[in-house]
Amino acid sequence: MYTVTVRDHFMIAHSFKGEAFGPAQRLHGATYVVDLEFCRAGLDTDGMVVDIGRAGDVLRAVLGALNYRNLDEEPAFAGRNTTTEVLARAVFDRIVAAIGDGRLGPGARAIESVRVTLHESHVASASFEGRVSAEP
Amino acid sequence: MYTVTVRDHFMIAHSFKGEAFGPAQRLHGATYVVDLEFCRAGLDTDGMVVDIGRAGDVLRAVLGALNYRNLDEEPAFAGRNTTTEVLARAVFDRIVAAIGDGRLGPGARAIESVRVTLHESHVASASFEGRVSAEP
Amino acid sequence: MYTVTVRDHFMIAHSFKGEAFGPAQRLHGATYVVDLEFCRAGLDTDGMVVDIGRAGDVLRAVLGALNYRNLDEEPAFAGRNTTTEVLARAVFDRIVAAIGDGRLGPGARAIESVRVTLHESHVASASFEGRVSAEP
């Protein structure tokens, strides 16, 4: 099984609802350094899992739609806590949609699974990993 | 599948028995930087894999019971080499016990697997990963 | 010249005023991973630059007063952009005050300079370094 990983980051404000969050119920923020992994059994005719240039462009576009925002005001997350786990899943869903739309190239449809990891500090991170359905 | 990871460290002395260990048969020591990963299919009602504050506290407590010690004199490891692999397993077992005891909260019982990685230097690490049995 | 460095982090929301900041004029946030360096020519009688336990406690207390906050509402920064540079200086000032107050122990008065580095992502950081005046 082959994997290719690219890294980028985004910076947001948000707050959490629920006593479990303690002081993180206040409006605060985070930098998320994002590792995006693409996984498939074989390589394309160029010898690649995915066009790494396109992969970086798509990741930048997906994170750009979240970057420099207050997530408490984003309709996409209305009524939900934007924990690192929830954001990892949201980035995953948008990357999978980009694969389905062909934004990563036709060869990218052979990608079998994707993993998105968000590092929120030097001591904590969260990730979501899932299969990419062949039929979009 | 969701994963949350927290990091902490501990510092110990020990020695190894067996020619394979060469100069590491002498009394020496190590800093272990520990990555603790919790894995489960869904999130709790707060949108979390595990309460990350509790996770950090439990990891600190488990490592605190090993920290600043000579493992050659610890009854828990009598007659065994405390290799990085063995220590990763020992930390895993104690984290799983903490989940079973409810020290990570009732929601943590939904955790399906745990992975413990010990980084012993910038060029070497070891880990143990296993399932968390639902019935403690 | 000896240096000791300790690391911790804090997470805040803020916005910037000025066209130079582009989309960062919107309310967003950041995780800052902080490296705090203490520098002096000699060591104390224990062989230390500073009691590293106290150093970590003081850093945690200083960052705790900023952590999980919206800096746009903090009186200490009223009318100023809380750029990474400005925050590095603010942490520096508070650490120097802590040295003066004896919170790092009497030996810490021999510290000659302090450097505070804030890493805002895997690709950007800022720092402030200055001398610690012997007379508080």
Add this chain to the structure above:
Amino acid sequence: MYTVTVRDHFMIAHSFKGEAFGPAQRLHGATYVVDLEFCRAGLDTDGMVVDIGRAGDVLRAVLGALNYRNLDEEPAFAGRNTTTEVLARAVFDRIVAAIGDGRLGPGARAIESVRVTLHESHVASASFEGRVSAEP
């Protein structure tokens, strides 16, 4: 499941064929920082996944056969793009051959899978992971 990881690096020149590679079609080069992971269900009688000294020696030897070379002139890669993915697989194949030859010791035959990750920069990496067949 236990894993042990060792790290080393190599530095090569190469070029790629195919429009997808853009400017990387020109002769250029890379440093690859390599993480080699060995995985097995149990430990040997010394408490190890693999003799970590031997593992480091074998990794150095395998990378030494690639280090300081122009891969465009290496017969092993004739007619192929030496992408990070292809090189991860090549290192994997040579490590598996070393296990089969006994160069990692007789106990290493219990290794079930191997993963090779090549970090080509601070923002990109590729890996190949596969099972080690018991019958060489």
Add this chain to the structure above:
Amino acid sequence: MYTVTVRDHFMIAHSFKGEAFGPAQRLHGATYVVDLEFCRAGLDTDGMVVDIGRAGDVLRAVLGALNYRNLDEEPAFAGRNTTTEVLARAVFDRIVAAIGDGRLGPGARAIESVRVTLHESHVASASFEGRVSAEP
């Protein structure tokens, strides 16, 4: 004294002349992860050492002129070994020229010194640090 640091990378092929280089006399290559530090005593009216967006753009442009090239064929380095030290100096000179040309904005003329560090692997790096003359 304030410092701001931005990071990027470039990938090149080259060879060295001289017995001291051993196997590195062969054509090989490297990834250089570059840390560019700007240093000045005060901040501009926005609270910055330098416009970090412009800093990143200038660094990308400077490294882009070296990226994906065989340095043995670059006239700028004719007759010289492109060691990591020499390349750090070359990047420094080009950054200083960019400051003089106003490509980092008018405020950047207050920058007093610049440091360029090239990381060639996880275990080796080189840097050049020098003052920026006020008169271009």
Add this chain to the structure above:
Amino acid sequence: MYTVTVRDHFMIAHSFKGEAFGPAQRLHGATYVVDLEFCRAGLDTDGMVVDIGRAGDVLRAVLGALNYRNLDEEPAFAGRNTTTEVLARAVFDRIVAAIGDGRLGPGARAIESVRVTLHESHVASASFEGRVSAEP
């Protein structure tokens, strides 16, 4: 000013005397990841600060004399606390002696200063920096 840095590590046991050390008064241990920096104004005729191969060999030899040892039993440290600061200074002194002995080559006598940093964990380090006297 040019700097070249090489990295290696060593693993030791020790204990500290003095109430300030709390639980670190017990026998424990540490991994120290060591960054060794050489600094000089100009380059040698090969374009180097120091022969990086020799630098790595000398660092390995110096750390090898400390590696896998209980520093409480080393005569070189009798009656002293082997804090990270003290060990950084000890490595510095041995590197300076190696320069004086010509073990880094004749060109290395132009090195003006050396800095040794010991990382004891992901959150703490200490360093010693000093000038290298031209007359050994």
